[in-house]
Amino acid sequence: MKRTLWKTAAVAAVAALALTACSSGDSGEAEPTATSSGPDTSPVTLNFTWWGNDDRAARYNEALALFKEKYPYITVQTSFAAFPDYWTARSTEAAGKALPDVMQFDLSYLREFNQNGQLLDLQEWVDNGTIDLAGFDETLTTAGVLEDKMIGIPTSTNTFAMFQNPNVIEQTGATFPDEADYTWEDYNEFIAEVSGAGEATADGYALYGAVDYTGTFWFFIQWLLQKGITPFEEDGTFGFDEADVTEFLDLTADLRADKLVYPVDRGVSLAPKGGFTVNETASEMSWDNFLAGYVADSGTDNLAMAQIPSIEPGEKALFFKPSMLLSAGANTEYPEQAATLINFLLTDPEVGTIFGTSKGVPADADQRAAVDTTEGSVDAQVIAYEEKVAEQVTESTPIPVKGFGTIESKWRTLAEELAYGTLTVDEFAEQWFAEAELSTM
C-alpha cells in the first residue's frame, strides 16, 4: 500500500517536472560537430528565421527547396514575422541563449546582440572557404564586422529613392520637379500642388502629394548627411543636437499646418499598408528595394523611380545601406552547416534569380548577374536606378549606435503625435533626446 502510494507520488512529481521543463527547448541532440577535414554529412536540422511579408516567404521557400536538393542532409526549419515582432522574439531568445541557427539580421540591432557574444563570428568559416565572399565589395564584407568579429554578412544593398505614381500626378495636373537638382522646398511645393488640386480616387478619397516625410528617422539621417553632419560617432555619441531635429521637422511645418500632407488617421487605419500603396499619394520616399512590394500592393505597374531631393541642388549625399544581413546564433550546435546555408543564400546564382531585387540589389556579383533584367521589369528598374545614382553615393553607411532600433521606433511614435497635433516640434525634440539618452547608454 505504502509503496504504491510513493510510486504514484514519484510519477506525479516526475510528470510535473517534465511538463514544466518542456518549454526550455530541445535538449542537446548531438555534440557539436568537430571541424574535421571535409564536410560532415550526418543529417542535421537548422532553424532559420527572417522578417518580411508573404512574398518574401514564398521566395525563401523556393530557395530552401533548392538548398535541400544540394544538401539533402541539412533540413531547414523556417519561421518568419513582421519586423517589430521579429525583434521581440529574437531578444527573448537571446536572453535564453537560444537564438536560431541562422537568421536574417539588420544593422540597427547588431550592436545590442553583439554584447555578450550572442552572434557567431563567421570569420573562421570565411577563412576556411565555407563562405565564399569573392564576389563581394570590401565595404560590404566589413559592414557586419564589430569589434573584429564578423557577426553578419549583408545579402544586398539599399539606397533611398523617390517613388512616383504617374497616374496620380497626371490626374492632379501637377508636375514633378527636375529630379537631378530639386531641393526639399521644391518637393514641398510639389506635395502642396498635388494635395491642393482637390482631386479624389474613384472611392472618394482625396489625393495627396505624399506622407509627411519627416516622420521617418532614416530620412533625418539622410538629411544630416546632406548637411555635412556625421550622425553617429565611433564612440556611439550623436553628431547632431535638438536644433537639428527641430530644423528638420520644421521642413514640413507649413504642410502640416495647412493639412496638405497625407492625413495621419487615414494612414493609421490603413496600416500596415500606406497612402502610396492604395494609390492615394503621388509620391513616396523609401528604400529602393521597396519597388517590388509597392507594385504588388498597389497593383500599379507603371510606378517610376527618381532621385531624392537635397539641401544644395544636386548634392544628394546618398549612401548604400548594407541590408538583410545573415547571422548565426553563437549557441548553434552546427556552425559548419549554418555557414553552408549562409553561403548558399549569399552566393548561389539561382537564389539571386529567385529574390531579384526584393531584398535590395544583391551584394554578390554572381547573384547580381543572375537577376532577371528583362527590359521594364521591376528588377531592371531598381538596378538601373542604383547604377544611375552610383556617383551620388558619396557617404559611407552611418554606424548604427546601440539602441538604434528603439530610437528609430520612438521617432515614429512621436511623429505620429506631431501629425495629430498633440505635440509641438520642440516637445518632440526634447522627448526624443530624453529617450535616446536612456536607450543608447
Next chain:
Amino acid sequence: MTLTAEAPTTGPSTAAHTAAKKRRKRSESLAGYAFLSPWLLGFVLLTAGPMLASLYLAFTNYNLFSPPEWIGMENFTRLFDDPNYQQAWKVTLTYVLLGTPIKLLAALAVAMLLNNAFSGKGFYRSSFYAPSLIGASVSIAIVWKAMFIDNGIVDQVGQFFGFPAGGWVGDPERTMPMLILLTVWQFGAPMVIFLAGLKQIPQELYEAASVDGAGAGRKFTRITLPMLSPVIFFNLLLEMIHAFQIFASAFIISNGTGGPARSTLFYTLYLYFRGFQDFQMGYASAMAWILVIVVGALAAVFFWSSKHWVHYSGEGK
C-alpha cells in the same frame, strides 16, 4: 521535489497505537502534497519564481543581453518623470472606471430581463453569453477593428445617420469608446453570475413587498440590490482586475503601437513595449510591481468597504 524528499525521515515504527495513527495521518497529508505537486511545482517555477526574479530586476538595469546591474530606486524615480507612463495610467484608469461599471450595468439589466419567465429563455441566455466566450481571442479584436475602420460597417451606418465620415481606429478621440464597447459587448460572464444571484432571491420578499404596495423601483432598490450585493461585489472585483489586464485587443487594434497618438497606450501595453521592444526589463519589472501593488491595494479597499454595503442574508443586517 523537496516535499517528497522528506519521505525517509518517517521514523522507525513503535508499537504505540497513537503513533501509528499519527503516521498514517502524516503519510496521508504527504500524499496529498505529492498529488498537488504538479500544481505546486508549476506555481513555484512558473509563477512565484519569475515574480521574485522580476522583483529583483525592478531594482536593476537589465537589457536581456548583459547581466543585470543594480541601480536601486532609479527605475521608480524615472517613472515619475516619464510622460508615457502618466499617459498609460490615464488611459488605463479611464478604461477601468468607464468600462467596468457600464459592462456590469449592461450585464445586470440583461440578467433581470432574462430572469423573467418566457419561452426561448435558454436560447437568449446562450446567445448573450457567447461573446464573452470568444471575447478574449485575437480574432474578435481583428473583427472589431475591421468593423470600426475607415469605411467599415460602423462608419457606413454612422454616415447614413449623418455622423461625420472617418473610421474610429484612426481617431484618437474614438479609440477608447471603441475598446469600451468591445468589453461591454462581452458582458456574458457577469450576466450569468447575476442571473444565478437573482434566482437566489426568495420570491416571498417580492410578494410581501407587493402586499405592502411597493412599486417596481422600490422593489429593485430595497430588495434586489441588497440581496444581490454579494454578487455585485464579486463581479465588480473580478471585472475591475480583469479590466486592468487589457492587452490583446488594444495591441491588435493599435497595430502593436498603443496609438494613434498614444490613445490606446494601456499600462500592460506600455510595460510590454518597455520590456520587449526597448529591452528595458528592469524598468518594465518596476512597472509590473507598481501595477500589482495598486491593484492589490484597490482590492483591499474593496474588501474593507464591503462591510458597509454588502449584505449577506442571514446575518440580520
